[in-house]
Amino acid sequence: MRKIRFFIALWAGKLLLFVFKRIGRTRDDKPGMASMRLCEDFLAQVAKPELTIAVTGTNGKTSISSMVAEMLSKQGLTVSYNDWGANHHAGQARCILDTVSIFNKPVKDACVIESDELISPINIPRIKPNYMIVNNVARDSMLRNANPEYIAGQLRKACDGSPETVVIINADDPLCCFIGEKNRKVYFGADYLHTNPFENIAKDFSVCPVCGASVKYEYRNYRHIGKFICTDCGVATPARDFLSKGVSADSTSISVEEKAGCFDYPLISRGVHNVYNTTAIVALMRDLGNSPEEVAHLLSVTKLPEFRETRHFVDDVEVICRVAKGQNATSVSTVFEHLAKDESKKELIILLDEIFDNPKKQETVAWIYDTDYEFLNNDNIRKIVIGGPRCKDHYLRLLLAGLPKEKICCVKDIFETAKLVDHKGVDKIFILHDVNCVSRGHAVRDAVIEHIKAKGGKVNAR
Amino acid sequence: MRVEVLFPEFCNLFGDTGNIRFIKASVPDAEIINTDNRSVPYFVNGDVDMIYIGSMSERKQEIAVSRLLPYKDRLMELIENGVVVLATGNALELFGKHIKDKDEIIPMLDMFDFSTDRYIQEIRHNSMFIGEFEGMKIVGYKSQFSSCSGNFAEPFIKVNGGYGNDVDDKSEVKYEGLRYKNLFATYLLGPFLVLNPPFTKYILRLMGHDGSLAFEEEAMDAYNERVECLEDESTVFWMDEHG
Structure with missing residues (x-):
């Protein structure tokens, strides 16, 4: 009976997937949703490709998983990847549906699954991936992720439920580096990168998880990520199997030390978090047997x-x-820190509310008091335009962060923000937008460009 | 004005530090004493005008209780003497008898006659809130894996919209939080004082301050808009993961 139910779920999902692909809805989760609804343990029963890699953790999942999928494809493997950000049950099922035939035989070489950390205790033990990358654990939306300790606990359960999975884990993150006691672990990390990290208001790791004493950092690279030790009980950063030793002067490459030596790798984007993302990818690809x-x-x-x-x-x-x-x-403070350290003269448009479609609807703004708006109190930032339904809350937060009123504009209609920035005399205009309003962010960006053009500005080919 | 913040290194989960930042901005000469969990609280041997404790993880609740238990009598003495005590988020639960987590009973400070049920493997409760305290509208948010019930000395806030202490309570009249003299403990979390400037003025006056606030106009502007939204008939108080 269990098998019959599974095959009905598989065929229903495959049929929907076929239809959806024909009509161009290639990024729709519904085929996966149908399979999951018809067979609760569909993810456990469906065959997996020879290589299945899950990527989870608070920040960096999408960047890492997309890069891994692209690299495997460039090696000539056929790869399925939930690249549309659908990292829940349905998206993962949809991703794996694409890797099997109607007879439940693998038809692709690899599957890269971006996995939401909250559901990982359910899905990871079912999928039993060959590898799971855990990039970091940090403060995230309280509504769904509660707190970092809770998320670390979820990831611990995920590892415990899939002990055969090799866990590639950030040794420099004290919130997650101790999970996966039963798994083979490959630790990655970074030497001191001389990033001179700012002090954050919200410290996700402030006391030793074992004894409650204050932890000492030999160095921090950003937020709570760094080399630490508890001087009371000795809990410390595990030895790193892959250790980024330094970024080149032009920030285009890193040296990664491992047992076989020290090798240089291109760094595809600046920013300390990208050093960690890249080191995680290097650890995975090297463990898979690829040469440096x-x-x-x-x-x-x-x-x-x-x-x-x-x-x-x-x-x-x-x-x-x-x-x-x-x-x-965590995410917003990291971006704010980057803006503060970027010495160019700039104006900012900030669109961080999640709910734009109903101005009457409320959403929590508690998180903005964990966010380092103080970093924006910087001479390089000439003006900040806040847009969205909660703009008055952001405005008050900026005032409490010490920013002068004359530097801040506040408007509810996000499309009005484009008219409030002035490109004369600045090097850059940043538009920061929430991950759930990418198209709106891009529309505001286009409006800014049009606004500059209307004032006689010319598009430069660079 | 001397304000002691208990265990700020971990009682800071949901923007709770905003409360003290708002007090400091409003009363620049206020002395803020941050007491970490390995230190003897200042209030044990010294005088304070206010004690603040914010939201923490479930595991940290046990650490917080173990640190405060030796000084429970002194804490009660200060409350009886009218010292302002503010607890936000799940710090409220510390003042009750115990937390029941499945089959485990975790003792709390046992200062008041209520207890907590924890349901960490179930759906997290997220909701918006509007209520009333001494003629003031109180607004805020809840986000928790627990719910408490029992005898709350004097309820803190009458619920106008949203959920009370027991989130399953279907009574017509519900209450949120615990109030005893100048102890105010509420599940409403995070920057409670910033979100509620009238209440902030109220407690500042309890401490002998004139109640003027930093950026009062802007704070009241944001507050009035939030009150208006939450009093709208179409408001749905239960929140999903995107608010």
Whole structure:
């Protein structure tokens, strides 16, 4: 009976997938949803490709999984990947549906699954991936993720439920580096990167998980990520199997030390979190048996997903549209820190509310008091335009962060924000938008570009 | 004005630090004492005008209780003497008898006659809130894996919209939080004082301050808009993961 139910679920899913592909809805989860509804343990019963890789953790999942999928494809493997951000049950089922035939035989070489960390205790033991990358655990939306300790507990259960999975884990993250006691673990990390990290308001790791004493950092690279030790009980950063030793002067490559030596790899994007993302990928690809040269080559021809960041030049001003996850103090603070350290003169448009469609609807703004708006109190930032239904809350938060009123504009209609920035005399205009309003963020970016053009600005070919 | 913040290194989960930032901005000469979990609280041997404790993880509740238990009598003495105590989020639960987590009973400070049920493997409760306290509208959010019931000395806030202490309570009149003299404990979490400038003025006055606030106009503007939204008939108080 269990088998019959499974095959009905498989065939229903495959049929829907076929139809959806024919009508161009290739990124729709419904085939996966149908299979999961018809057979609860569909993910356990469906055959998996020879290589299945899950990527989870709070930040960096999409970047890492998309790069891994692209690199495997460039090696000539056929790869299925839930690249549309559908990292829940249905999206994962839809992704795996694409890797099997109607007889439940694998028809693809590999499957890369971006997996939401909250559901990982359910899905990872069912999928039993060959590898699971855990990039970090940090403060995220309280509504769904509660708190980092809770998420670390979920990941621990996921590892415990799939002990045969090799866990590639960030040794520099004290919130997650101790999970997976039963798994083979490959630790990655980074030496001190001289990033001079700012102090954050919200400290996700402040006391030793064993004895409650204060932890000492030998160094921090960003937020709670770094080399730590508890001087009371001795709990410390595990030895790293892959350790990034340094970033080149032009920030285009990193040296990664491992047992076989120290090798250089291209760094596809700046920012300390990208050093960790890249080191995680190097650890995976090397553990899969690829040579350092092959991994370096693959990295050199791989790109980050475009929706995370776009850049345009208009009248010699760089217009940068970038994701900063609303409700996620870690993500937004990291972006704010990057903006503060970027010495160019700039104006910002901030669109971080999740709910735009109903101005009457409320959403929590508690997270903005965990977010380091203080970093924006910086001479390089000439003006901040806040847009969205909760703009008054962001405005008050900026005032409490010490920003002068004359630097801040506040408007509910996000499309009005484009008219409030001035490109004269600045090097860059940033548009920061929530991950759930990518198209709106891009529309505001286009409105900014049009606004500059209307003032006589010319698009530069760069 | 001397304000002691208990265990800020982990009682800070949901933007709770905003409360103290707002007090400090409003009363620049206030002395803020941050007491970490390995230190003897300042209130044990010294005088304070206010004690604040914010939201923490479930595991940290046990650490917090173990640190406060030796000083429970002194804490009660200060409450009896009218010292302002504010607890936000699940810090409320510390003042009850115990937390029941499946078959486990985790003792709390046992200062008041209520207890907590924890349901961490079930759906997290997320909701918006509007209520009333001494003629003031109180707004905020809840996000929790637990719910409490029992005898709350004097309920803190009458619920106008949203959920009370027991989130399953279907009574017509519901209450949120615990109030005893100048102890105010509420599941409403995070920057409670920033979200509620009238209440902030109220407690500042309890401490002898004139009640003027930093960025009062802007804080009241955001507050009035939130009250208006939450009083709208179409408001749905239960929140999904996107608000």
